[in-house]
Amino acid sequence: MKTKIIFSLISVIFCLAVTTQPLTAAGGLTVYNGKIETSVQPGSNNVYTMEIANTSDAPMDIGVEIKGYGMSPTQDFISLPPKDDVSAYSALSLLNASPSTFHLEPGKSQVVTVTAIIAAGIGNGGRYAIVYIHTTATGSGVGVISAVAARVLLTISGSKLDTTSQIASADLVKSTAQQPAGISFTVGNNGNYHFKPKLKATVRNGTIVVATTDLVAPGWPIIPGYSRQFKLDLIGTSPLLPGTYQVEIEVKDESGILITKGTFPLSVTENQTLLPPATTTPKTSTIPPSTLPTSTTITLSPSTTSTVEQNSRSFPALLAGIAAGAILLVIAMVAVGRKRK
Incomplete structure (x- = not known):
């Protein structure tokens, strides 16, 4: 089943649900358009769609809830x-998903509509929530409940x-036989407002740089009111000897602007x-890495589930790449034509 891109025009607002790779949990629960990351106007109604598919060989009952986005x-x-x-930047009260429950036979799918109603006096910054799509428990005993957490990141247009x-x-972080020393x-x-951090650390002895780190590329965003722990491997031409040093840490956003x-x-x-230095490769940005299992075997209880999320590539970026390729092709054809003349 291919990813579907769906456009909606509501209250003269054009809303694009950011296209992502399908999010698939163990058990065959698959979500297309499984992330909403976009700007919204104050005083607007905005509609987005997700497609929920059963890619297993067994029927399933599905529930869709709006939950808080935490870290x-x-x-x-x-x-x-x-x-x-309890976040001041929660989108929980702004969102509604319909239908909230449905049945899927193997190979079938259902479009879920997510509506975001933005008040005229919404305020500044971003608003965050999760559309939580999960299989539901039936009967009693032991079974498997799978879930997908589709993140919602809304930017209030025109706000500070x-x-x-x-x-x-x-x-x-002390070195071991398997790992170099690092900074946490x-x-x-x-x-x-959320940002995806670019991180770098420099260790100095006075004015002399004795160790550095790779510039770690941005990964998952840090949303307002939350913190994230990181660990960066230290790079140097010789061991770091006993003593007291100064370490400078820089945090930039994904566009390279210094945040702190x-x-x-x-x-x-x-x-x-x-x-x-000769063996460095950009890596290791978090301690410890998040583990996101796609399913778990449990005593049936709707409140105990596991989730899956994936990184995404935006549809606008894909269009920009296609456009750039078309321009280069036209330039090449013109050059060939001139040579023939």
């Missing part, structure tokens, strides 16, 4: 029960976007092995 220092996102979503953030104190720290978003930076003392009590 933890070691998890990129958490589906929060409504009562636990604030990504004020802070870095918690940096700590040395936590970045907290105190603003009103900080300098912290770093105490080293024994020789630390560093990653040689």
Whole structure:
């Protein structure tokens, strides 16, 4: 089944649900258009669609809920029960999904409509929630419940976007026989808008740089009111010797704009092995990496499920790539024509 791109015109607002790779949980629950990341106008009604498919060989009953979007220092996102979503930037009360329950035979699909009603005085920044699509338990005993968490990230058009953030104190992660030394720290978003962090650390002895890190490319966003822990491998031409150093950490957004930076003392009590520059590869941005199982075997209970999410590629970016390729092809054809003349 191919990803479907669906356009809706509601209250003269053109809404594009960001196209993603299908999100598939174990058990055959598959969601197309499984992320909404877009701008919305104050005082508008906005409609997005997701297609829910049963790609298994067994029938399933499906439930669709709007839940809170949370994080933890070691998890990129958490589906929060409504009562636990107390963020000032929650989109929980703005969203509605229909239908909320339905049955799917093998190979069948159902379009779910997600409506976002934005008040005229909504305020500044972003609004966040999760559309939680899951199989439902029937009967009693032991069974498997699968779920997909489709993230919603709305930007209030024309509002003031604030990504004020802070870095918690940096700590040395000691080297082992298998791993080089590293720096761990936590970045907290105190603003009103999410960002995907680019991270870099530099260790100095006075004015002399003794170790650095790769510039870690942005991954999952940090949403307002939450923090994320990171670990960066240290790179250097010689071991880091015992002593007291200064480590400077820079946090930029995905476009390269500096969000925050900080300098912290770093105490080293024994020789630390560093990653040689010749063998460096950009990696390791979080401690520990999030584990997102797609399903679990449980005693049947609708409140106990597992989730899956995936990174996405936006449809506008795909169109831009196609357009760029077409322009290059036209230029090449004109050049060939001139040579023939």
